[in-house]
Amino acid sequence: MIIGIDVGGSTTKIVGIENGEIRSPQFITAADPITSLFGAFGKYIYDNHIDLDAVEQVMLTGVGSAYVDGNLYGLPTARTDEFVANALGARFRSGLDRMIVVSMGTGTSFIKVDGENMEHIGGMAIGGGTLQGLSRILFHSHDFRHVVDMAMRGDASKVDLQIRDISRAEIPGLPYGVTASNFGKAEANAEPDDVAAGIINMVLQTIGSAANLVAYSTSIRDFVLIGNLPMLPQSRPLFDRIEALYGIRMHIPEYPEYRTAIGAALSCIRK
Numbered sequence: 263m264i265i266g267i268d269v270g271g272s273t274t275k276i277v278g279i280e281n282g283e284i285r286s287p288q289f290i291t292a293a294d295p296i297t298s299l300f301g302a303f304g305k306y307i308y309d310n311h312i313d314l315d316a317v318e319q320v321m322l323t324g325v326g327s328a329y330v331d332g333n334l335y336g337l338p339t340a341r342t343d344e345f346v347a348n349a350l351g352a353r354f355r356s357g358l359d360r361m362i363v364v365s366m367g368t369g370t371s372f373i374k375v376d377g378e379n380m381e382h383i384g385g386m387a388i389g390g391g392t393l394q395g396l397s398r399i400l401f402h403s404h405d406f407r408h409v410v411d412m413a414m415r416g417d418a419s420k421v422d423l424q425i426r427d428i429s430r431a432e433i434p435g436l437p438y439g440v441t442a443s444n445f446g447k448a449e450a451n452a453e454p455d456d457v458a459a460g461i462i463n464m465v466l467q468t469i470g471s472a473a474n475l476v477a478y479s480t481s482i483r484d485f486v487l488i489g490n491l492p493m494l495p496q497s498r499p500l501f502d503r504i505e506a507l508y509g510i511r512m513h514i515p516e517y518p519e520y521r522t523a524i525g526a527a528l529s530c531i532r533k
Contacts, residue, residue, distance in 0.1 A: 263312065264319045266527030267302065268347070268520075269295050269326030274302040277520050278310070279527040286310050287520040295326030303334060321526040323347040342529040344522065349373045349380040350532065351525025352486040356515060362473065362482050365522070366390065366489035370469050372476055383476070388468050390491055396461050401454060409458050410494060416455030418463040421448035440507065441467060462496050470504035470512070477510050486513045488521035 263285070268275040272292060278285040288309070290302035307314070320339040322330060333339040352363040353375055362383075363373040368391035374381045397409040419439075423446025426438035444464040448457070473485050491497060492514045501512040515521065 263317050264321065264527045264530050265303075265306070265317055266321045266347070266523040266525065266529075267299065267323070267327075268344075268523040268526060269299050269322060269324040269330070271295060271326055272298055274298040274324075274326070275520050275523045276302045276306045277517075277523045277527065278306070278312070279524070279531065284517065284520075284524060287517055287523070289519075295329050299326065299330060299334075319530045321530045323522060323526040323529075340530065342526050345371065345373050345382040346380055346529055347522045347525035348488060349375050349525065350528040351521030351523070352488050352515065354515075354521070354524055354528060356486055356513065358484050358486070358513075360482050361484045361486050361513075362476055362480065364469065364473060364485050364487045364489075366469060366487060366491035370472070372472070374480060374482065376482075383480070386468070386472055388465055390489070392465050393461060393491075397458070400457060400461075410462070410496075412455045412458035413462045414459075414495060416453065416457070416459030418456065418459040420456040421445050421452050421460040422463060423447045435507075437507075439503075444468075459496075462494065463500065466491070466494075466497060466500045467504070470501060470508075473512070474504070474508040474510060477508070483510045484513065485510060486515060488515070488518045490519050492518040 263278045263280040265278050273289055275289045277287040288306050290298050292298035292301055317337050320334050320337050322341045323344045327341050348363050348365045359377055361375050365371045366389055369387045369389040371385035372383050374383050394406055422441045423443040425436050425440045425442055428442055432438055445460055477483055505512055
């Protein structure tokens with residue numbers, strides 16, 4: 263078994279690759295990356311009844327991996343570049359040879375994959391961190407799941423200015439339901455549920471619009487979405503609309519939130 267670990271600032275994601283199969287992805291959240299890493303590794307080994315002798319290699323990636331020196335529990339331990347891990351994890355069983363990997367984490371990064379060539383082509387400071395920060399400011403809540411539930415009850419069209427609000431007729435290529443301005447018609451007394459829906463809509467639409475610009479500059483039309491944001495219940499319906507609007511394809515793989523950890527393990531196999 264090769265174990266891949268994606269060490270974040272406070273959350274660590276861990277997965278094993280054994281005989282080409284993904285085995286029991288897990289995550290642990292703690293106060294710091296070291297506590298999170300060792301907690302995740304210990305829990306993973308214990309829960310899955312893994313003998314340490316069966317572990318061939320431990321591969322680390324992520325911003326928190328810089329805090330770790332030496333081998334983990336005496337096992338051979340190495341590190342891999344996070345963008346490479348993103349690319350390898352997204353490509354795993356995708357059936358795609360050319361794609362743009364959209365890593366939707368605290369911010370968002372775009373990695374171009376063309377066969378064995380992998381290139382980080384840019385990013386943006388909009389992502390899950392934006393959702394969490396705005397939720398804390400506006401709703402005084404650190405429980406992001408609560409905000410997602412609010413958004414499910416809300417209606418983003420109550421706060422977003424749409425084409426139908428500013429034009430009597432559809433504009434070529436821009437149907438009535440397309441957003442003209444996020445929060446463009448929000449009032450001071452807007453319902454909190456509608457505001458929550460508007461925040462999630464704004465972040466996901468911004469990422470989708472950036473993907474369209476990347477498609478124009480690279481001629482690649484397939485995008486593989488990884489990270490935590492693709493798991494939001496709002497993601498698939500919204501990206502379906504973006505596909506129809508821009509003529510691009512947005513793929514959400516199995517275990518999108520673990521794809522960086524999967525890619526870390528695959529980087530050892532690739533070497």
